[in-house]
Amino acid sequence: MKCSTLILMLMAVLAGVGLFTLKHEVSDLEDKLANLRLATKTHHQEIHVLKAEWAYLNRPTRLKDLGSRLLFLQPPEANQTIDIKDIPYLTPPNQRLTIGNTVPPAADRDPPPKITFLRVP
Amino acid sequence: MIGRQPFSPLRTRRTPPVPGAVEIARIRLMVAGSLAIAAFLLVAVRLTIVTVLPTPEAARAGTQIESSNFRVSRADILDRNGQLLATNLDTFSLYANPKLIQNPRLTAQNIVAILPELREETVVRQLKEKRDFVWIKRRLTPEQKYAINKLGNPGLNFRTEERRFYPAGEVTGHIVGFTNIDNRGLSGFERKFDKDLTESDTPLSLSIDLRVQHLMYQALLTSLRRFKARAATGIVLDANNGQVISMVSLPDFNPNYLSSNNVKGLFNLATQGVYEMGSTFKIFTIAMALDSGEITIQDGYDASKPIRVGRFLIRDYRPKNRWLSIPEILLHSSNIGSAKIALDIGHHRQRDFLGKLGLLERPTLELDEQELGSPIIPDPWREVNAMTIAYGHGIAVSPIQITSAVAAVINGGIYYEPTLLLTRSTRRGQRIISNKTSDKIRRLLRLVVSEGSGRKADAKHYLVGGKTGTAEKVKDQAYNRKALRSSFVGAFPMNKPKYVVFAMVDEPIGNKDSRGYATGGWVAAPLVGKVIAQIAPLLGVKPINYESPKVRNQMAIGIRTKKLEKKHFASF
Numbered sequence: 103m104k105c106s107t108l109i110l111m112l113m114a115v116l117a118g119v120g121l122f123t124l125k126h127e128v129s130d131l132e133d134k135l136a137n138l139r140l141a142t143k144t145h146h147q148e149i150h151v152l153k154a155e156w157a158y159l160n161r162p163t164r165l166k167d168l169g170s171r172l173l174f175l176q177p178p179e180a181n182q183t184i185d186i187k188d189i190p191y192l193t194p195p196n197q198r199l200t201i202g203n204t205v206p207p208a209a210d211r212d213p214p215p216k217i218t219f220l221r222v223p
Numbered sequence: 224m225i226g227r228q229p230f231s232p233l234r235t236r237r238t239p240p241v242p243g244a245v246e247i248a249r250i251r252l253m254v255a256g257s258l259a260i261a262a263f264l265l266v267a268v269r270l271t272i273v274t275v276l277p278t279p280e281a282a283r284a285g286t287q288i289e290s291s292n293f294r295v296s297r298a299d300i301l302d303r304n305g306q307l308l309a310t311n312l313d314t315f316s317l318y319a320n321p322k323l324i325q326n327p328r329l330t331a332q333n334i335v336a337i338l339p340e341l342r343e344e345t346v347v348r349q350l351k352e353k354r355d356f357v358w359i360k361r362r363l364t365p366e367q368k369y370a371i372n373k374l375g376n377p378g379l380n381f382r383t384e385e386r387r388f389y390p391a392g393e394v395t396g397h398i399v400g401f402t403n404i405d406n407r408g409l410s411g412f413e414r415k416f417d418k419d420l421t422e423s424d425t426p427l428s429l430s431i432d433l434r435v436q437h438l439m440y441q442a443l444l445t446s447l448r449r450f451k452a453r454a455a456t457g458i459v460l461d462a463n464n465g466q467v468i469s470m471v472s473l474p475d476f477n478p479n480y481l482s483s484n485n486v487k488g489l490f491n492l493a494t495q496g497v498y499e500m501g502s503t504f505k506i507f508t509i510a511m512a513l514d515s516g517e518i519t520i521q522d523g524y525d526a527s528k529p530i531r532v533g534r535f536l537i538r539d540y541r542p543k544n545r546w547l548s549i550p551e552i553l554l555h556s557s558n559i560g561s562a563k564i565a566l567d568i569g570h571h572r573q574r575d576f577l578g579k580l581g582l583l584e585r586p587t588l589e590l591d592e593q594e595l596g597s598p599i600i601p602d603p604w605r606e607v608n609a610m611t612i613a614y615g616h617g618i619a620v621s622p623i624q625i626t627s628a629v630a631a632v633i634n635g636g637i638y639y640e641p642t643l644l645l646t647r648s649t650r651r652g653q654r655i656i657s658n659k660t661s662d663k664i665r666r667l668l669r670l671v672v673s674e675g676s677g678r679k680a681d682a683k684h685y686l687v688g689g690k691t692g693t694a695e696k697v698k699d700q701a702y703n704r705k706a707l708r709s710s711f712v713g714a715f716p717m718n719k720p721k722y723v724v725f726a727m728v729d730e731p732i733g734n735k736d737s738r739g740y741a742t743g744g745w746v747a748a749p750l751v752g753k754v755i756a757q758i759a760p761l762l763g764v765k766p767i768n769y770e771s772p773k774v775r776n777q778m779a780i781g782i783r784t785k786k787l788e789k790k791h792f793a794s795f
Contacts, residue, residue, distance in 0.1 A: 150295070150310070157307035157390035162437035177757055180684030180766040 296385055297406055298419070299426040300399055302433040303468075303645050307390050308399050309413070311406070314386040315368040316361040323378035324350050330376055334359060337370045350378075361404065362386050387413070391433060393477040394440050397491040398431060398470055398643060401478035410489065412643070414591045428645040430466035435459055438757045439469045443726065446750045447473050450731030450741065456492035456622050457750075458725040459758065462630045462714055464650045465639030467588075468722065468762070470494075470623070494588060497596040497619040498727070501694030502556045502743070503629070503712050504615030509553055510632045510664050511576045512564045514656040520663055521783060523548035526559040532607045537562050537614075540693075548783040553667050553690070554675040558614040565613035566606065573609050579655050580628035580638060582620050589643045596621045615692060622710075626725040629712045633668065633688075633720045636661040666780040669717040672748075673778075680713050680748035682756035684766035686774065689713025689724075689751065691743030696730065706730050711747035715755050716767050718777040722758075726750045 169175060300309035317334075324330050327350035335343045338360055349357045362384065363371070371379055387402045389395065400411020408417035416427060443455040459469040476488035490496065512518040526547045530537040539557050552560035565573055577583055585597045599619040601608040611617035623641050631638035637652035656664075668688035671677045676691045692710040695702040710727035714720040726747045737745040759766075767774055 147313070151312060153307060154310050154312055154388055154390060157310070158388075160306070161391050161394070162434055163392075163394065166437070166441075178760050180682075180756070180759070183760065183766055185765060 294424055297387065297402075297421055298424055300412060300420075301426050301428045302395075302431050302436075303428060303466075304432065304434075305428070306433045308395050308429065308431075308433070309387060309389050311385045312388045313383050314362040315365075315381040316384050317359040317363055317368075317371055318380055318382060319350055319357050319359050320355045320378045320380065321350050321352050321357060322355050324376070325378075327351050330374075330378070333374050333376075334371070334379075337367055338363075387478075389478045391436075392479055393475045394437055394471075395431065395433070396475050396478050396488075397472050397493070398429065399478065401481060410594065411590065415589050430461070430468065430643055430645045431470070432468050432761070434761050435469040435758045436471065438761075439754055440471045440473075442750055442754045442757075443471055443473050443728075446726075446728055446731075446746065449736070450728060450734065450746055452728045452731040452746075454492055454729040456496075456725075456727050457754070458493055458622055458626045458723075459754070460626045460630055460641065460723045460725075462634040462720045462723050463639075464646070465627060465630065465641045465652070466646065466650075467623070467641055467643050469758075470643075491590075491594055492727070492729075493622045494586070494590055495594050495596045495621070497598055497621050498708055499616050499619050499694045499697075500625055500710060501615040501692035501708070502558075503625060503690050503692035503710060504612065504618070505553055505556065505561045506629060506632060506664065506668065506690050506712075507577060507580060507582075508561045508564050508573075508613040509549060509667065510656055510660060511573060512549070512568055513663055514660040515568060515572070518549065518564065518567065520549050520781070523783065524552065524557075524560045524563040526552070526557045526563075528559075530559055530562055530610070532610060535607065535611070537610060546785060550667055550670060550780060550782045551784065554671055554782075556614075556676060556691070561613040562610035565609040570604055570606050570609035573612065574604050576655075577612070577618075577628075579653070580631055581640065582618070582624050582628055586621065586624050586627070587640050588623060598624065615694065622725055622727055625712060626723055629714065629725070630720075630723045631655050632661060632664050633714050633717075633723070634661065663780075665714075665717050665720065666778055668714070669778045670780055670782075672713065672717075676742075676744040677711060677713065677748050679744060680711055680752040680755070682715070682752045682759065684769075685755055685759045685764060686716040686718060686767045686769065686778070687713050687752065687755055688715070688717035688720075689748070691748055693742040693744075707741050709741060709743040709746040711743050711751045713748075713751050713755070715759065716764060718767070718774055721764055722762060724751050724755055724758075726754070 295311045297311050299307060299311075302308055317338075319330075321327070327347050331343050331346035331350055334346055335341050341360060346359065349359065359379075363381075368381060371381075385406060387406055389399060389401070391399075396411075398411055400408060400413035400415075402408050402413050406421075408414035408420065412427070412429070413420065420427065439457045439459060443457050446452065447455045454473055456472045457469065458467065458471075460467055470493045472490070472492040474485075474488045476482075476485050513520065523546055525545075526539060526542070527544045529539075529542075537558050539555070539559055541555065543551075543555055543557070547555065547557050547560050549564075551557070552564070574583070583598055583600050585592070585595050588595060598621070601612075601617055608617050627639065627641045631652075632655070635658045636654055636656040638655045639650055639652040642650070665688060668690060669686065670688075671690050672681050672687050677687075677689050680689055681687050689712055692712070694708045694710075695704055696706040696708055697703070698706055708727060708729055709731055710725070712723065712725045714723045728746045728750070731741040731746045733739040733741040733745070740746075769775075
């Protein structure tokens with residue numbers, strides 16, 4: 103037999119084997135994909151149900167009931183809020199430390215500024 | 224004989240071939256071979272291109288995220304913060320195959336033990352039918368399904384069906400609406416947007432804020448019980464774009480458990496009902512007068528005597544029996560004064576003005592036409608009508624209309640059609656009155672709350688302004704002094720109004736807390752005040768310092784008590 107025929111035959115066998123494994127690999131992957139698709143669908147369904155349950159459990163009527171029974175919280179009143187601009191700085195702007203600066207010795211420091219919160223309107 | 228055969232192989236062998244014939248054969252063979260090879264090569268190249276080289280489609284297929292394989296048959300409905308208001312859930316419907324049921328009586332007993340709402344005789348009859356499919360009960364809960372499965376009866380089986388579920392229940396019932404057993408919208412948003420909800424998967428966002436809705440619902444319910452009223456309704460509207468933040472109507476219904484005998488609960492007072500609003504209409508009368516430029520805030524009218532027009536007698540509820548300035552007409556809620564203003568302006572202009580405020584036509588809210596009441600307006604519109612309409616009688620409009628109209632006169636003069644859909648972009652409105660007139664109305668309404676009948680609506684620190692309204696209900700074709708419809712329409716904060724709040728209580732009965740009164744100032748105003756105090760922090764409205772010079776200046780208004788004689792300069 104000629105050498106070339108042998109090589110050709112070998113190639114044909116190799117191609118056949120290659121094709122066979124490839125086909126199997128693809129069908130395996132397809133199975134996997136189908137499973138994943140099913141899993142995502144189930145998970146989506148579950149998430150959907152959980153979302154509904156979450157909304158149901160978070161309905162204000164229930165939260166109010168739970169809050170009044172289990173927490174020591176009350177609805178906020180207007181005089182409990184303050185504008186961010188009205189909150190005083192702990193230190194006056196000229197004494198604020200920047201990174202890299204060393205803290206002056208204790209003797210040189212002014213007494214700490216008194217913290218006074220503005221009266222809320 | 225062999226040799227004689229003309230084309231025998233022997234003969235060909237004997238005679239030498241024609242020179243070139245072999246050559247020709249070889250060439251033919253070569254041509255045929257190379258053609259075949261070319262064809263195979265073509266196939267190979269194509270195969271390589273298809274399988275080995277990356278194509279755009281293949282590249283896309285790899286990166287595509289598969290998430291769209293889960294679909295619900297009806298889209299969700301959300302509130303403005305994304306809270307779920309309506310969604311589809313799988314439920315299990317129980318059916319039986321009577322041919323597989325061995326002992327119908329025992330099976331029926333077991334089923335009824337799990338589903339007590341069924342009648343045993345009915346179930347036995349169903350299970351004895353000569354069919355192989357019969358519905359026992361649709362839409363079971365998971366627990367019920369588990370219990371039925373536990374019976375282990377091969378004749379009982381389930382079919383999965385989608386069911387609409389409303390987590391907020393009755394709190395959003397009138398707005399969201401409900402569907403029938405086949406998931407078709409029957410009322411509210413479910414009906415109006417039935418097509419959009421079924422065709423697309425993207426959720427629909429409402430302008431409603433569930434938290435505000437809940438607070439309004441609770442406040443109305445408390446009032447309803449405290450004053451033994453028949454019904455109540457409340458609205459919170461964004462003053463600067465017409466979005467409805469809350470809309471509640473009591474009595475109500477739970478869309479998850481509909482019952483056929485709750486007809487009253489289905490009625491939406493806020494949009495379906497039209498009512499004579501009473502004194503709240505004086506806001507429009509005065510806005511119209513001031514905007515015309517013919518009457519200034521310094522002017523006034525003689526309110527010392529009732530006006531008789533034909534068989535009508537226009538009187539004041541608490542008569543002052545003297546000349547009243549424009550602020551005083553609103554402050555003391557003078558019917559006589561309002562009627563005289565309307566006469567001066569004229570009934571044609573009044574009609575045009577109220578028309579521009581959307582009070583004469585069915586509102587364009589996103590609800591089915593059946594759920595939107597048409598206003599009742601006089602036809603023909605004569606002078607006598609103008610006089611009664613000036614103080615809110617002889618015209619009936621729905622609460623959503625009056626709320627939107629009040630928003631227009633206080634927000635700087637722009638009318639926005641009310642909407643239940645969440646819109647992030649700015650909406651287009653129509654100018655009704657000048658900013659200057661609107662500013663005066665704001666001061667006047669603040670005055671009513673700081674000094675007048677609306678005092679109980681003043682949620683401290685939120686600078687509430689508004690107007691009370693008490694209308695006598697028509698019973699047996701006459702106004703009944705005992706049966707009232709008490710309302711309050713207010714806005715906050717009055718120096719730069721953000722929200723308009725409306726509340727109306729139907730036939731409240733005065734009690735000890737209200738010193739026996741059942742008027743707007745004693746029933747609806749405190750209700751609105753309470754709601755504002757609770758919702759303002761949620762809606763991000765900052766508390767206001769009433770004493771700050773800026774605020775005092777914004778709310779200051781000059782009041783004359785006598786003609787051309789200035790008495791005092793009241794701040795607020």
